Amino acid sequence: MTLLACNSTPKKNQAKDDGVVPNVESPAIITGANQTENYLKLLEGKKVGVVANQTSVIFKDASEETHTHIVDSLIAMNVNVTTVFAPEHGFRGTADAGEYIEDGVDEKTGLPVFSLYGKNRKPPAEFLENIDVMLFDVQDVGVRFYTYISTLHYVMEIAAELNIPVIVLDRPNPNGHYIDGPILESDVKSFVGMHPVPIVYGMTIGEYGKMINGEKWLDNGIQCDLTVVPLQNYTYASEYDLPILPSPNLPNAKSINLYPSVCFFEGTTVSCGRGTEMQFQIFGAPYLPKDQFDFSFTPQPNFGAKTPKHEGKVCYGKDLRTVEPLNEIRLDWLIEAYTATSDKKTFFNDFFKKLAGTTKLKAQIEQGMSIEDIKATWQPGLESFKETRAKYLLYN
Incomplete structure (x- = not known):
């Protein structure tokens, strides 16, 4: 028995050399489970x-x-x-x-x-x-x-x-x-x-x-x-919106796209929106200055967050729901919140180094290193990883 899943967003073919985009949809992605x-x-x-x-x-x-x-x-x-x-x-x-x-x-x-x-x-x-x-x-x-x-x-x-x-x-x-x-x-x-x-x-x-x-x-x-x-009809250029939430606090495609960048806040005193319906699409804390962070929210217990950080307190921060889709990790939000925090000694907690996977990132932020310089320190490791990764790829 074969069951086909049209559970992806169809993607139009790329433009031809003459600039004309044919009105042809790519075949739907077929998951492993459906095969x-x-x-x-x-x-x-x-x-x-x-x-x-x-x-x-x-x-x-x-x-x-x-x-x-x-x-x-x-x-x-x-x-x-x-x-x-x-x-x-x-x-x-x-x-x-x-x-x-x-x-x-x-x-x-x-x-x-x-x-x-x-x-x-x-x-x-x-x-x-x-x-x-x-x-x-x-x-x-x-x-x-x-x-x-x-x-x-x-x-x-x-x-x-x-x-x-x-x-x-x-x-x-x-x-x-x-x-x-x-x-x-x-x-x-x-x-x-x-x-x-x-x-x-x-x-x-x-x-x-x-x-x-x-x-x-x-x-x-x-x-x-x-x-x-393996998947059928899948490439890394494929557009795919998950039809079922992968976990309670990733409610939509925007949260999934922002997650690698916003999750850093889980290792700080700043909320990433747990206890709201905008998880991983906003950030804020009660102590961040209102004049700099004009978006506010109040975390309350909800599905997926029984005891959210700063429960019942008004948090001031930023709404990221209109940010263009990311194709890199953004550090500017984390650094902006750290810079605006008066009690910098307590901003990071022990979980941060586990999320970052390194003790260096915390030190680099505390030293005031620029985003460009921080990311430059990642490049040798990334190049080496890409060589390792290439040995195991099933898709283009």
Whole structure:
């Protein structure tokens, strides 16, 4: 059975040499999950574990509203799904960022659901006792500190240790059109940054899994039996609006595009809009001067933010919703907020170095280094990474 997904924004062909743009739409992107003919045969007669969340769906037709969850679909196709594993935000995607998630049972299917964002980031071996093959299908956003790639790492690692094959159903990267940021330094490695890659790395999650394997980043250099079901009709120039929210605080395409730049504020005393409906599209704090920051908002508990930073306090900052789409990391907003802060000693917290992936960025900002000079220090690492990345690309 083949199910085609028209879940992307069609892109017109580029202009011809004579300047005339033909009125022809590019074929729709087909996700890995929708190519059932390419992976069902790998699941036949197997006990299957599935790593999934609310984005893990098979699209039934051209309507973005018409889809079924990958787990429900596999069960309907008589695949023996035995276990579900849930990344950050949970199997149904309703938990706050960083919220501890308990193991449980999926009410719809009765399947056990093991959390990979609770007491276990790496699944214990006993969780895989009833599994012959692992299927990974989670929508990523192409940013180093977005934790789904860390979950992929640990799933691949335990699978390699137990000789269990892993199948990754690839999905587009909405931030795949550029590469930017400092390379992660090993001394600040954490669950929000595990590998020596820049903040924005320009790869799909399938390509990223190939890189984890090929560069031997798993424990003791072991390698996983990895299969990637690639996308069809996808390039890094493809326009793609995610039809399902990848997490509660990335509500739209603008927030996803701004996320690599605005998320720096998570490591400071400035709010990035959690507790509003403009998450990662605004920033502000109660102490920023009103005459310089004329946009205001008041964070309140809401879906995805039970205890937002500066809850109930009026924050003064900037509204970034009309900013042109980014193809680089913007540092000017962070530096502007830091410069306007009177108590600079408390502006940054310990989380900032984990987000940045380096201790240097904080020091560079505190020293008053220009954006151009800061970014110049990233270039040698970026050039080296691009050479590594090129070995694992599946798309142009």
